[in-house]
Amino acid sequence: MKHLLGATLLISLFLTACQNNETPKTVTAPETKKAPAPAANADSIAIADAVHGFFTWYDANSERLGKIQFVNDKGKHLTLDEKQFAVYLEEVRKSGFVSETFLNNETKFYHACAKIWQTEAKGDVPTGLDADRFLCAQDFVAPYNTGKVTSDISGDGALATLTLGGADAQSIFTFDLKKENGKWLLAKLGCDMGVKY
Template identity: 20%
Template sequence: MKLIAVIISTAIIFYSCKSNDKSNGSVQNNEQEVASPAADSTNIRKVITDFYNWYVGNESRMHTYPLYQSINNNDAPPYKINWDAVAKYQAFIKDSVPQLGQAFNDNQKIFFQQCDSAFKKDTTGEVPYGFDFDWFTNSQEDSKYLLEQIQKPLPWNITRNGDEAIVEIKGSFKDDKGVEQTNTVQVLRMKKENGQWKISKTWSD
């Protein structure tokens, strides 16, 4: 009887050790599947840099679509959004600009709806609401200036929340005394789509 008890005890200990090994192995595998924040930051920075490198050379293509039009067809207010042109514009983005995700098109469609509503309230404004700045630089600055700032080896502030992120791009300038100062030159929103980081918004509300 003692021999049988020893054999049973040994079998139980061996089974427990095997179970622990499997459990530990599972935990290790799960840890390896989680992307590191550093890797995400590197990918986010590359997506943004790639997009603005492309944009500087293709900015004119993005502005060939007549996204708004005169209601009276005389190039004067009141205006309305040209939704047919918006559809073609967003199809071009989807097919030709991989750094901009579906969330970008969704957010910009909401923006255009806001513009259309503003047009109906302001029927005399010569400059259409929402079209007095570059959405991609969020300013009236030349896009080359933003690209120059993006290419500087400065750390950016990247705040992640699950599959979304807010990116504060840092640039630098010299003040009146010639001292180098850093500042935020652009704030972007990012969203991970199908495992890839994409730009989801480039302008502020």
């Protein structure tokens, strides 16, 4: 009997100890806050906006720019009409998407072309003029102002890659950009069209 009483007491103590008399509390997940985008992400977005913005501007203005005749074909060889070329560069500057470095690089490119033109027959396809300089293509490939842009940022400089097309056929273009006064601007086209400058 002692054992029965001891066992009953032990079972009662065990059951009492295991009971949870507290009312259950509702557990809510901690509030998640979206972390602010890191500066690199903001810069990547600004770079994509600069590339897309430039091509949106160019699409709207390419016909007008094409009417500025900065290549003179009056002599034995083609020459660069510096006065008209300055007008052309000023129009490109007005886009708001290019840096002074970009304009200097375009000047170097066309001066290098002008030297090569002196060795080319006038009837040949002139070096540097066989494709659209900004599209780096003879034919319009796709909407450049909506293509995927990725960037590799290093301080106030970046290399942006614009990818057009799908998985089966892609066209890839590169651009150097620089950050001036907090704004990303194109500094150089990756398309040299076979001209060293």
